[in-house]
Amino acid sequence: MSKNYEIDNIDLKILNLLMDDAKIPYTEVAKKVFVSGGTVHVRMKKLEEMGVVRGTTLQMDYSKLGYDVTCFMGIFLQKSSLYDQVVEQLRKIPEIVKVHYTTGNYNIFIKIHCKDTKHLKDVLHDKIQKVEGIERTETFISLEESLNRHLQF
Numbered sequence: 001m002s003k004n005y006e007i008d009n010i011d012l013k014i015l016n017l018l019m020d021d022a023k024i025p026y027t028e029v030a031k032k033v034f035v036s037g038g039t040v041h042v043r044m045k046k047l048e049e050m051g052v053v054r055g056t057t058l059q060m061d062y063s064k065l066g067y068d069v070t071c072f073m074g075i076f077l078q079k080s081s082l083y084d085q086v087v088e089q090l091r092k093i094p095e096i097v098k099v100h101y102t103t104g105n106y107n108i109f110i111k112i113h114c115k116d117t118k119h120l121k122d123v124l125h126d127k128i129q130k131v132e133g134i135e136r137t138e139t140f141i142s143l144e145e146s147l148n149r150h151l152q153f
Contacts, residue, residue: 005046012153014040015047019150022056059148067113069120070142074106075134082133083107089131095123106138117141 013033017024026040033040047053062070077086083101090096090110098111114120120139128137 005050007047007052010035010039011043011047014043015053016152018044019152062113066115069114069116070145071112071114071120072140072142073110073112073124073128074138074140075108075110075128076105076136076138077107078133078135080107086131086133089133090128093123093127095119095127 010033014029017029017032026044027037030037030040044053075086077083086108087099087101090099090108095112095114096110097113100109101107102109112120112123114123120141124137124139128134
């Protein structure tokens with residue numbers, strides 16, 4: 001692939017359609033963008049090679065699987081230099097689904113899914129707070145997710 005491939009409006013239209021529904025067939029995307037199915041396939045391959053597209057995912061409603069508590073947690077580290085070491089340990093905790101290195105009050109901000117508040121307490125007490133390098137945490141329970149979307153181009 002050419003290293004100087006530039007993303008154009010057709011690429012952006014393709015991405016917008018697939019972000020709305022990743023299961024839409026390339027032939028249908030092609031009709032809506034007024035290009036051939038082969039063009040969509042080639043462009044998606046280039047976007048994957050560029051690292052713009054990193055696979056596809058399912059959007060889950062975790063509450064339907066018994067995970068009724070979603071929370072966010074700010075983590076204060078003993079030293080910023082412990083970030084990589086702490087993240088390595090956080091990756092081992094299955095309830096943690098997102099980890100961000102942040103500016104502001106917290107060194108790390110994470111998203112967690114738990115079955116209930118007891119499960120959250122157990123994850124916090126028995127897993128997260130035992131990670132070496134974490135000084136303290138601050139937890140925010142989500143009452144409702146009102147928006148979850150991709151950027152539109």
